[in-house]
Amino acid sequence: KAGVTQTPRYLIKTRGQQVTLSCSPISGHRSVSWYQQTPGQGLQFLFEYFSETQRNKGNFPGRFSGRQFSNSRSEMNVSTLELGDSALYLCASSYTGTSSYEQYFGPGTRLTVT
Amino acid sequence: SQQGEEDPQALSIQEGENATMNCSYKTSINNLQWYRQNSGRGLVHLILIRSNEREKHSGRLRVTLDTSKKSSSLLITASRAADTASYFCATTSGTYKYIFGTGTRLKVLA
Numbered sequence: 156k157a158g159v160t161q162t163p164r165y166l167i168k169t170r171g172q173q174v175t176l177s178c179s180p181i182s183g184h185r186s187v188s189w190y191q192q193t194p195g196q197g198l199q200f201l202f203e204y205f206s207e208t209q210r211n212k213g214n215f216p217g218r219f220s221g222r223q224f225s226n227s228r229s230e231m232n233v234s235t236l237e238l239g240d241s242a243l244y245l246c247a248s249s250y251t252g253t254s255s256y257e258q259y260f261g262p263g264t265r266l267t268v269t
Numbered sequence: 270s271q272q273g274e275e276d277p278q279a280l281s282i283q284e285g286e287n288a289t290m291n292c293s294y295k296t297s298i299n300n301l302q303w304y305r306q307n308s309g310r311g312l313v314h315l316i317l318i319r320s321n322e323r324e325k326h327s328g329r330l331r332v333t334l335d336t337s338k339k340s341s342s343l344l345i346t347a348s349r350a351a352d353t354a355s356y357f358c359a360t361t362s363g364t365y366k367y368i369f370g371t372g373t374r375l376k377v378l379a
Contacts, residue, residue, distance in 0.1 A: 159311070188366065192309075198357065198369035211366045243309055257302060258367065260311035 157182065159248050159261035167267045173234040176264045180227050180248030186210075187229040188258065189221060192243040201244075204229055205251075233266075241268045275358060275373040283378050288345040290373040292358030293338075299361045301334055303343050306355045306372070315343075315356075348377045 160179045168174050180187050189201040200213040204223035221231040227248070233240055243265050247258035276291045292301070300319045304312040318325045318334045318341065325332045331344040345352055355374050359367040 190369075197371050200366045200368065203366055213366065245311055247312070257314040257317055258312075259314065260304075262311045263309070265309075 159246060159259050161244075161246055161261035161264050163264060164262065165265050165267075167269060168236050169269055170236055170238060172236050173232060174236060174266060175230055175232045176244055176246075176266075178229045178231075178246035178248075178261055180229070180246075181259055184248035184250055184259070185227055186249045186251060187223055187227065188247045188249075189229070189231050190245045190247065191215075192245060192263070193241075198245070201231065236268045238268050241266060275356070275370045277373060278371070279374040279376070281376045281378065282348055284348060284350055286348055288348050288352070288375055288377070290343050290356055290375070292341045292343070292370050294341075294358070294360050294368075294370075295339065296360075296362050298336075301332075301341050302359045302361075302367070303330075303332060303341075304357045304359060304369075306357065308354075312357065345375075348375075350377050350379045353377045 162177045186205045188203040190198050191201055192198045201215055202209055202221050203211045207223045218234045223229045243263045245260055245263045247260045249258045274293050282288050298320055300317055302317045303315040305315055306312045316327045316330055316332050318332050329346045334341045353376050355372045357372045358370045361367050
């Protein structure tokens with residue numbers, strides 16, 4: 156089975172711009188979660204989607220949004236970028252998304268905001 | 270805020286030695302998982318221990334869980350240079366999100 160893929164792998168944006176990141180989960184996985192990883196804050200949960208519905212959300216401002224398509228692929232969008240949004244964005248997929256199942260992570264998208 | 274706090278933050282050992290890292294958490298959990306991350310890449314799942322389990326083994330990995338102390342430990346035996354990575358614990362507590370700890374950076378010297 157192919158692993159979780161994320162595109163693009165690297166991205167440089169300017170403050171005020173917006174960005175869209177994409178995640179393709181493992182075939183058959185219906186849950187996709189997004190995380191932001193920074194040296195200062197560590198790994199922080201953004202949101203989780205299951206069958207096109209957002210099931211859970213972390214404590215991030217409304218500038219961060221996401222969606223999931225019928226094929227389980229997911230996108231996250233960050234509008235009005237700030238310098239502090241520079242981070243590694245990771246997505247992870249799991250079979251059902253229940254807490255009993257392990258998550259499979261993609262390689263991440265490294266976003267740099269200048 | 271982080272649910273889990275790993276200890277130590279960084280650990281440096283010689284190849285062949287054992288490495289132990291600890292994780293403490295704050296609320297009741299369904300399960301606790303350990304992940305490894307190499308050089309800012311994606312995380313790799315290592316092992317899951319359920320809240321009603323006390324110890325679990327997988328190859329050179331041994332995980333313990335003490336729910337009364339809200340803590341877990343990960344032991345890597347006979348460490349190899351390839352084990353050099355950051356290790357994170359993650360907890361779930363009834364909702365569909367995982368809360369990760371701050372991580373332990375392990376360096377295994379050849």
